[in-house]
Amino acid sequence: MIVLADLDGTLVDRAGAFTRWARRFVVAHGGDDDDVRWLLDLDADGYAPRSDVAAALQHRLGLQDGVLRLVERLLFEHVDDVRPFPGVREELHALRTASDGRAPAVVVVVTNGTVAQQERKLAVSGLVDDVDGVVVSEAVGVKKPDRRVFEVALARAAQLGGAGAAWMVGDHAVADVAGGSGAGLLTGWVSGGRPWPGGPRPDLVAVGTAELLAAVRRGAALKRR
Template sequence: MAVLLLLDLDNTLVDRTAAFRRWAAHWAAGHGGGPDDIDWLIATDNDGYEPRERFARRIAERLGLPRSEPVLDELRAGMVAELQLDPRVPRALAAATAAGWSPVVVTNGTVRQQEAKLRHTGLDRLVTGWVISEGVGVRKPDARIFAHAAAEAGLPLRGWMIGDHIEYDVGGAAAAGLDTVWLSRGRRWPGELPYRPDRVADDCASAITALLQA
């Protein structure tokens, strides 16, 4: 029987932080901004958790632009264009699929934006399917989104979740009864939480490979 392998998208399958840094540098340079503006963009982005519409308005205000709508369009399109897939990820996903695992992406966000990322990077051709919060009306860490992902693969809600977010990916998946791998990204696990990941890894490819070898 296939094994369910759920995967976060941003800062798990793809390095969103690096992509945003590239976008911020290019965008600021093209709009009269300097190093301070790049630092501000990165800090205010809050690793993607600042709501996009509000973020676009704040960018327009900082740089004295008359409208925020073009900023929002450039922000969304630019983020997709700057994404680069680590070549180890496709190899790890192919190995997992060959070994009988069924990889499904579970991500918060809008369907249009997240699907654009999947198609731009080719991940849409490497996974069994995906579940996006806007499309199913529920967000991580709600256990129901993981149930949707299992249904997408046609499997029971048993298996593994790999992700970088402590609450959304590890806490949510653990509450749903899944085993978890936390991508630490240089961070320490907070000791005061009532849950812990089953494994810790540096990056997604390494996490998948370790699961296959276990």
């Protein structure tokens, strides 16, 4: 089995790390709670272009840093606070270990972002030891939901010995679920308690990532019995 997994909001709590950094940053530059909420809304869970966020932040707080410097800070200063969601490392280990009549899965992270930023998140969180490979949009030249990102990841997984059913699991309905479905993958959605927003429906849904990975693992074991 092949499991392609999103990083931010799926394997690691990017939102929590960015929120903590945003509070520190805004307070240090004379802002208040309204400015923190504004920044979090503008950030859009990391999907807003960093240059746009940097320019708006510079204007709102009257910052001396230039836009390029602020982009660098937005990209990297929250990374040391990034942690895996509860149970994720254990479930990744279980997936990559043969048991219950199931062959070990090959797990490849598929993430939008810069190579330096995303690889650092994997290192800081410890997940670099829990996955078999990583494909970052910057290195491919296109972002999820473009099917080419998934094709590169599938090829990487195959090189690592992955075979059989192929899954894409993530928290974003478009980038992960619609993108994965469009590339011919089975899909799992981490809902976080949100209602499904529409579009191609996922094959599996769970509130949290560990629960979703466990469902993927159990399904694979059942099919082999």
